[in-house]
Amino acid sequence: MVRTHRVTIQDVAVLSGLSICTVSRALRNLPNVSEKAQRQVAEAASKLGYKASAAASRLAGGSTGSVAIVAPTATAWFFAQAVEAAEEVFGDSGYDTVLISLRSKATVRQQFFADLGNLAQRVDGLLLLNIDLVPTEVEALEACGLAVASVGMRNVPWDNVGIDDEHAAWQATQHLLGLGHWDLAVLSSNEHSVVTETPRFRGFKRALDDHHLTVHPDLVVGTGPSIDDGRRAMTELMTRGGRPTAVFAHCDEAAFGALMALREHGLSVPKNVSVIGIDDHPMSWFLGLSTVAQPVADQGAFAANLLCERLLNTETPHQPSNHLLDTKLIERKTTRHKR
Amino acid sequence: MVRTHRVTIQDVAVLSGLSICTVSRALRNLPNVSEKAQRQVAEAASKLGYKASAAASRLAGGSTGSVAIVAPTATAWFFAQAVEAAEEVFGDSGYDTVLISLRSKATVRQQFFADLGNLAQRVDGLLLLNIDLVPTEVEALEACGLAVASVGMRNVPWDNVGIDDEHAAWQATQHLLGLGHWDLAVLSSNEHSVVTETPRFRGFKRALDDHHLTVHPDLVVGTGPSIDDGRRAMTELMTRGGRPTAVFAHCDEAAFGALMALREHGLSVPKNVSVIGIDDHPMSWFLGLSTVAQPVADQGAFAANLLCERLLNTETPHQPSNHLLDTKLIERKTTRHKR
């Protein structure tokens, strides 16, 4: 193919015998375009292989044709799954997906919020994955004028998809308690410290409450979502003298890490210690990890779809919705009755 | 913060007492700007918190300020790691990272190449991760005028970073052979079939050659890079009667899947079958998987840096370079002498 002049809306206008303006409207399915014109434009456009210049469109006040996915990290299983599922939806809707990983770093996070105003003119929408927001951040997000949707968040003024985290944690903990364990350790999400209590931690606590037990501070430790994080956290917990008979990890990868750490300390699972996570990572089945399964790709795709809808009707007022998908306790081999 | 008029280059021009043109040049560090002007502009810009509009800049012929990362899938460990590492580099250099996952689908892949011309005006550069290209695709990439760099590719006319795949596979296979195995199965990358032989497959074959052995077709099976893929592949291999005493999987996740499948078939590792992979996934240590370790994040970051450099000096002619990082055999518990 010869490197020729870029196909512009002008070319489509000439070929279809209509004005640029009409072409622009036809292409965007705006009202006040006759069926005939619509057809001519569509034909001319496809014949020329025309695609609007995102830059020009954006500059003139149209859309950028891209959305950003913001995640605390892009490497953890949950995020990689959700990101890919969302990217697929966005791609099918014609949007480019800009990936922004906060890399679990406070500085990167601040940078992100400081830059929000600029980001707002590079993308049309934002898909937030499990970012725990403080009120000022929510405000900043609202103020920037972007369409927003999220996965795994709570009390946000936009569409959200997630699971009932508190319930999932409760299910996991309840399972442990039902097996006779009461010295429970929890590998809680790091955000625990940033904001206040995470829902999963609350679920854990509520389950203990139900049994008139209280959370022992020595048996609580924060951890990131990676295997190494979980391993470090569990090691730390044991190093400072913690001797739980069961461990609830806020995600499967952290649970894997816990499994490693326990083994390194000569403890066997489930003989000495029971372990349960949340996720149902593909590895969990193999390792026999008991867990609370959640549909991850579904959440990403669902939220992405909601965002696309928002993007289509930016005018329509909209009541933020919150969708909770089901979770399911899966008992495998890392949990058993306390002897 | 009050929602005010966007800060434009005009504002910076007025505040600095210079013309738009000079400001534009100063901001981009072009020659022919006095130090004084440079200073004034920098000051004014930072005081106003000015950031150029990507859309306007692009439309006027400047850069888009974004680069795309193209990966066969975004969920596999290798890709998630490489993507995040590259995203960090790009972010630090001021680029937005557009994620494009081919999702291992031929249609998506075709779509990508068909759309290349349009993509070319939405991003400045392309970072390709392990995409096996046919000649026409390489041409298309070259023709689109984008700066390109890649990870894990061979014989490409742009900068590449990778490992010596053939050698890594040879190392793994050689290890198996050294343990007395000669009925070797290989879980080869799917691309095997698309192009011709993958380097890892060649490395496998060469190791056999060295021992005057030949590849048994029944013991070769293609697989994707996920755990489930590996499990399916190994199952298929055994279902059709394959009874290897050792298995070389082209990546650790496929090896994990193989481990699952073997266990499901009542075979124990390493007693009945030895298994080795390539990667050194964080899980491998825990599972005792022997493997050939490769630096993944390093590759992503390195390639991203090379791309950024290219982007900075688009004029300078450039000799494509190929950088191979070291790999290392790690013997653990899934490989042992054939009895």
Place this chain on the structure above:
DNA sequence: GACAAAATTGTAAGCGCTTACACTTTTGGC
């Protein structure tokens, strides 16, 4: 100090699109 060459700065014309508004055609009620 005068003058050409070099360095710096400014002017203005787009880049390809959206959109307010003006204009033309169609529709429908009587």
Place this chain on the structure above:
DNA sequence: GCCAAAAGTGTAAGCGCTTACAATTTTGTC
């Protein structure tokens, strides 16, 4: 058939930036 309202289409003015090219200032030389 006539006319107002509705529907469809076109004109032209930007959006914020880059970049020829023109204008101005500085530098260096004899």
